[in-house]
Amino acid sequence: MVGVPGRSKGCLTCLKRRLKCDETKPTCQRCEKSGYVCKGYERKLDVRFHAFGKSKSAPEKTGTTQAQQISSCKPAIPPDVSLVAFKDNIQYSFLFSNLVWSHYGSPWLQRSALGKLGILALEACQAFSLCVFGQQHHLSSIEIDGAQHYSSAVRKLAMQLPNVGAPGSEDLLIPIMILLLHSSTTVTDPTASSFHVAALYRLLQIRGPKAFAAEPLRSAFESCRSTLIVIGLVTKTRTFLEDPEWIMGPWSLPESPGKNAQNQLVDVLSHVPGFLQDQAHVFSTGDRQLQRTLICKIERQLSITYSWRWDWEGKHPNAAHEVDHLRDYPLLGLLNSRPFTKVLVCSSWQQATEISLYNSVVLCLLGILWSLQSPAAIAEATQTKRESSSPLLLPNQITSLEQVAVEICRVFEYQLATAARVPDQQTLFWVLPVGLAGFVLEHNERYSAWVKELHDVGQTTRGYSAGGLGYGSSVYNIFNTKWAAGRNDGQRTFEGQDWGYIPPNVYHALPSEDLD
Structure with missing residues (x-):
């Protein structure tokens, strides 16, 4: 029967075109005369899943009961096959498909997602990506999972904030930035963003500009500076970032490549x-x-x-x-x-x-x-x-x-x-x-x-x-x-x-x- 898999010995091209094939090998002459590329006669392996279970025999099967049984038959996926192992990759891919976040947070946000900037930064990034993915796809379970990661990260951050004067505390800049991105995007708690902004102000002013002169903190500081300036624009309030020490300090290392064109303009802004x-x-x-x-x-x-x-x-x-x-x-x-x-x-x-x-x-x-x-x-x-x-x-x-x-x-x-x-x-x-x-x-x-x-x-x-x-x-x-x-x-x-x-x-x- 022409065009039905398993019943025709014709070439794949004629099968797809629903024409009678002359079955010439290795290639079909009908395809060549028509200007088509003959795809040969080899059939792909047709894999189908069937659900196996105990069935009760019935003396009679009407057409209706057969149709009901066929419609109720669903492919059974083995229980050990799951997307859980790929969840992180999926959520991060979705997060970085957003051009605002991927470009604004480059490269420190991507490195945080890879776990290269500490446990707290990784957990904050997990919270951010899960909540964004869950919100956009209306998956409450994933969104709740993200909220739990967020709560955990905020608790850990709150425990470390009293020690921001200690050496190494400048590393908190990146987790706070990610948590601020989360709170400004999900809008579940209007006071959360204010909390994170206050934490940024405190961290920057206590540690000073030169604490953020080395990568990856300098790139994160550049993003942070742009955010605080926008907040200053909206609130029409002067910021300490206009002070000369903050315009020069984070780029003061001898090995620093200097400011790029964007940051030269941000100095003015x-x-x-x-x-x-x-x-x-x-x-x-x-x-x-x-x-x-x-x-x-x-x-x-x-x-x-x-x-x-x-x-x-x-x-x-x-x-x-x-x-x-x-x-x-x-x-x-x-x-x-x-x-x-x-x-x-x-x-x-x-x-x-x-x-x-x-x-x-x-x-x-x-x-x-x-x-x-x-x-x-x-x-x-x-x-x-x-x-x-x-x-x-x-x-x-x-x-x-x-x-x-x-x-x-x-x-x-x-x-x-x-x-x-x-x-x-x-x-x-x-x-x-x-x-x-x-x-x-x-x-x-x-x-x-x-x-x-x-x-x-x-x-x-x-x-x-x-x-x-x-x-x-x-x-x-x-x-x-x-x-x-x-x-x-x-x-x-x-x-x-x-x-x-x-x-x-x-x-x-x-x-x-x-x-x-």
């Missing part, structure tokens, strides 16, 4: 929580002296940021380009609100991360600065008129916050579309840039729909714009979006008055030499 606190004081008290001092401090950090950008341009003159098609980026084809026909493509994931963080720092600094002083009150400064073939904004091309926010979102498109191809690289801020950009663009209908789709199209950021990950764009209300977009007529509305708008060229740090 560490000042922003203090700027926000001073800004609030100026608004509440009208202290003009503090206002002038604050403006000078912001200008200084903006100058450092723009100097970084000019140096970066010299090192990476072809860091980005645009393409006209989406075929290489099918994920972007799911976005119905894309305001651009072209895709911004970066030369590498690392460069995309760096330029996105740079733009975030610029948004913060300019947003606060323009709330304190009219852009028109800034004197025009001489600047280098440099043309660039890159689609990325140079410092002397920035005239609005909206420009910067749009560039962040275009880079984020590239990051979403290529993240699965990128090996784990430390990314200190994954959602902060697009969160800031979303706040700047939220009053622009054309862009706000696009930003929401960007959040929702990615598995790791879905629901973020609405606060689905515990944050959301609204928490980044750190500056007045009144100054988000420039006006084509060269005028800008500032606190109810119109001034002639002059781009803030005085803030543009000039390159030390001509880059051409």
